[in-house]
Amino acid sequence: MEGRSASVWICLLGAGLALALSVMTSKALPRPPRLLGCVFLNRANVTCRWEAGGASATRYTLQIQRIPGAVALTTNTPLKTFTCTTSDTSCTADLARSSVRFTFCVTITAHGLSSNTSSDRRCQPGRIEMMLPPATLNSVKPVNGTPQCLHVIWSRTLSEFSVSDTEIKNGSLNSQIEVTEEGQLDSQVTNVTVKDYSFPVCLLRPGTLYAVRLCHRYRGPESPWSPWSNAQQGRTAEDVPSAAPAFWRQVTQTDRNGWRLTSLLWKALPHVLANGRLLFYNLTCQTESSAILNDQGTCRDLHPTRTSCTFLLPAERCSCALSASNSAGTSPQAQIWLLGASETEPPSPxxxxxxxxxxxxxxxxxxxxxxxxxxxxxxxxxxxxxxxxxxxxxxxxxxxxxxxxxxxxxxxxxxxxxxxxxxxxxxxxxxxxxxxxYTRQAVPSAGPVVEVQQITGGRLELSWSPVPVELLRGFIRNYTLHYTAAKQPHRSVFVRGNVQHYTLEGLSPGNYDIFMQAITDAGTGAAGPIANVHIGSEEISKMMYVVLSLMVTGSLALALMACLAQKKIKRKLCQFVPDPSNSSLVHWIPKTTSQSMKQPWEPERPQIANSEVILFCENEPLNYDLDQITENFIICNQTYSSLLDSSGFRVPQSVQMSKKLFSRGPLRKPFTTDLSPSPILYSSVIFSHTLKNPAAPLLSPSPHQSCDCRHVSDVTLLLGGGSAASPKHQSSTPFSVVHSVSPSTAVHPQPADVHSPKHIFPQSLCSSGLSLQPDTFIHPHLSSLLPPLFVDLSYCPAECDNHTSPAVC
CATH class of the missing domain: 2.60.40.10 (Immunoglobulins)
Incomplete structure (x- = not known):
């Protein structure tokens, strides 16, 4: 276990020592700069760029060594060195007129505070990174037969342009051309292949002016592009216009015969379609029947700058054709058609x-x-x-x-x-x-001009004209009418925008200032001119006079209408009756006279010399004497001289109406023949003459006469033995009473007979319109002298016409 732990500690100690050594080495040896590239200018200079190394570098040195050739590299011959120092990452060194055909070795050294580091050394021919000088553009010309191309000619300065003609022919140059169309801001750059000092540039527009520039580079992308050459302008050859102009028309005026003054409109062809410079336009018009119209108005000799003209076209269907021409030819035709002047146009969108x-x-x-x-x-x-x-x-x-x-x-x-x-x-x-x-509305810049049309009392009629559309600056929605007077508050009213007149009422006397403002969607506009109006107290008085006059006139009109209505009623009741005294029978003298007849039960009465027909209307009490009758009765203003019955019995002309009675009536109204409104009629007839000629010719009633005689009562007949021409002759005459006499019994003419009432009261008595108003009555004193005679005149077939001669009736 102890051996293992010792080995671990040894490993850890070794790793720490290695890390410390690496840190010390990095601080001692900073990262060198890295060359990015250089640009060589023949017999001029070289400019190189690099990437910075360690952060501690304060300045850089560019070192360029010219290698004379392969032989020189193996000898100890010193190299020609060009240097420059800078604190930036680029620097330009002078080559002292050295050709770029040499090989150059480039090294960059970074100087730090404690040490210096250098980049790797790079050696290569200078032409690889050579920038060619700008070419010289000599001319740019059109190519005959090829309106889409231009022919470019260029040249070079041999001492500065280190590319041989052989290399150019072998395609050692990469080339570009810049083309800018006339009137355009953007330029078009196109790669072209240049193997000679002239070459074509195509894919251009015919008849178009271009500005052209050229640039080259040596072989590949490592060589930078040369600066642009000088610019040269050239126009491509023209071609026939490729499209017709856009064509339209507008009918501006039509005369009574249907001839139409028409504005023909078109748009200038754009360059892309004109294919050259337009020389003129061609315009022709013809009718539907192919008749060419020679009167071209202003459409002759159309200059290329024209875009409209006027042509007088007939009322029938017609068409017009337009084309554009340049030096290469004429464009296709654009056509428009016009319907006949009386034809209906198709529907709109x-x-x-x-x-x-x-x-x-x-x-x-x-x-x-x-x-x-x-x-x-x-x-x-x-x-x-x-x-x-x-x-x-x-x-x-x-x-x-x-x-x-x-x-x-x-x-x-x-x-x-x-x-x-x-x-x-x-x-x-x-x-x-x-x-x-409107794209944008604003308030009107002017207001309407108010005009006073009429001042009537406190009533003021105003009108105004619309504001000119140039000053409206928006759609008028309303008007504001302002009016004010001294010692009175300011007042205003709103008026709709489509109204052009307004009436102010109830204005008191005074001087008024009146003006208007127009209102659009953007707000209220400027005020119009102020109109000063004076309303005096005399205007109010005049208004009162006018009102009173109108009231009086209205009352008179109502009264007149009432009188006319009453007159119409009277005409219905007391209609016009023709006067037999004016007929051709006025001078007829009967040859025979009837004998006086007296009834045994009747006392003798004084004779009446002259016959009188008295027609009057009854609407008074029955306590009048004869004078009062003649003074106050409403007399139907007619006089009769003869009467006929249906059997042909003639009543002589001596039967006349008393002129005295007719002239003294308070009202004298003509009658019409319509007696339908009079259900009951009263008449008083007085006869005094001698029937002398029973066989006298009959006086037939007019076929245009008619009346409806329902009843005639209180008719008194007095036959005198004297002649009508001798008023002194008197004879007592008895009376007969006849009841229900019908005209149907009058078949043949018979002698005068008092027992035959149809002879005494002929049909003409009815047909002549002998009628009175319904209120006609017999004065009591007169009726006591005249016994009643009742005659039924219900059937009167004859008709009376007011325009017929009285002799017929």
Whole structure:
């Protein structure tokens, strides 16, 4: 056991001694630096980089020895040494015009506080790490027949470029070319194979100007790239344009004949499609029947800088074609078609929405039309302005694209109209769907200008014009109308944004200051100009006068309406009756007279010289005398000179109405022939003449006459023996009472007979409109002298027309 424990202690002691020796050795021998690489410049200098060794190193020394050749290595000839000292990890040593074709040995020594350490020595030809000087680029030219290539020519300085022509031809150079397209910031670097002092560079765009630079390195990646050569510009050869311009149209005006002033729009071909410098555009339009339109308006001689022109197109279907030309040829044609002026456009896209992304971009999206296949879309947008027109921006999109981000020409606080149209079969364009949008709204920079339309008492009518859209800077939601007067509190009202007039009522006299402000989603804008309005006390008085005048006028109007209503009723009851005295029978003289007839039971009564037909309406008490009757009765203003019955019996012209009675009536109203409102009629008829000619021609009633004579009562007939022309002739005449006489019994003409009432009361008595108001009555004194005669006139087939001559009635 004791032997084992002794051996363990010996092992532990040995391990400790080994550890102590290693620590002492590491402190005594620091880690040397490690060479990373060098760059040799022919007949100039060499720059080497290394990795630092121990942390105690304070400075480094770079030592480069030039080995003249293999023979010199075996002799004791001293070597040419180049050195440099630095505290950094890189250093440049001068080679004293030594060529890089020599072999160079490189050593790096680190100097510490207590000791120095050196890196391993490395020896190799200088050309392995040689950096070639920049090449000289002489020219860059197009290649005929190959518009995608440029021909590059370069050169070198032999004393500085230590690569022989043989080595160049053998491919000892690695080369790169840098190509920058005109107008582009990014450059394209491409590896090229250079075996001569000229070589082609291809895969370029035709007709494009490029700036070209060149660089080389010797053989492999150990050699660094030379600096870029000088730049040279060269343009590739032009090629025929590879695509047609984007083409669109906008109908701006249509005349009465359907001719349309159309703006034709296109976009300049980009360089990638133009394949050269455009010289001009070609535009032609024709009708659907292939008739070429020669009146091209402003579309002649289109300069390559033009992107629009106007063309007058007819009302029928037509199309226009556009192409671009350069020195190599003409592009394919772009075509648009227009429907006839009277044709209906196909439907528009659905659900158009626009959402601002920031101050200068808007995301627009839509949905394709339902149940219709489209070939593409056209998106249009422009800034809405009032003073001057704005540029129409448009994009033609394919059928699968239903969203687009607008970035060109969009500014904040400016209103834009955005619309989308669908294209059908690559030809017809549908209706557009439009909306307005702001990328960012702000408060209006001006307020509306208030104008006073009318001042009526305390009522003030105002109007205003919308603020110009350039000053709105947002969507108007409301207006605030402010008005105030001296010694009165400030007042304001809100008005909807779509209203342009407002009325303030109940204003007291005074001087008012009125102005308005517009309100957008961003807030309330600036105040508009102040309008000063004076409302005086006289305006209130005038208002009162106007109100009173209106009240009086209304009362008069109501009274007039009542009178007109009463007049209409009277016309219904006392209708117009034609006057037989104005007929052609006025001058007829009967040849025969009827004999006076007297009933034995009747006393003698004085004769009445002239016959009078008295028509009046009864609405008074029955205690009037004859004078009162003529003074107060409402007389139906008609005069009769002749009457006829249905059997042809003629009542002579001497039967007349008393002019005295007619002229003294308080009201004189014409009658109409409609007697339906009068269920009971009363008439007083007085005859005095001699029937002389029973066979006189009959006076037939007019076929246009009609009336409804229900009852006639209290009719008194007095037949006098005298002539109508001799009022002094008198004779007593008896009376007969006749009951229920029907016109149906009048079949043949018969002599005058007092027992035949149909002769005494002819049908014309009814057909001539002989009627009174329902309130007609017989004065008691007159009725006592005239025995009653009852006649049933229920059936009166004849009709009366107010426009017919009285002789007919």
């Amino acid at each position: 659905r659900q158009l929405t626009a959402r601002p992304l920031d101050d200068n971009s808007v995301n627009v999206s839509w949905t394709a039309p339902a149940n219709r296949s489209v070939s593409g879309y056209v998106l249009e947008y422009f800034a809405v302005r009032e003073k001057d027109g704005s540029v129409l921006h448009w994009e033609r999109l394919n059928s699968s694209q239903t969203t687009f981000v607008i970035t060109e020409g969009v500014k904040p606080m400016e209103r834009y109209a955005v619309s989308v149209k669908a294209l059908y079969s690559e030809r017809w364009a549908g209706k557009n769907r439009t909306l307005h949008i």
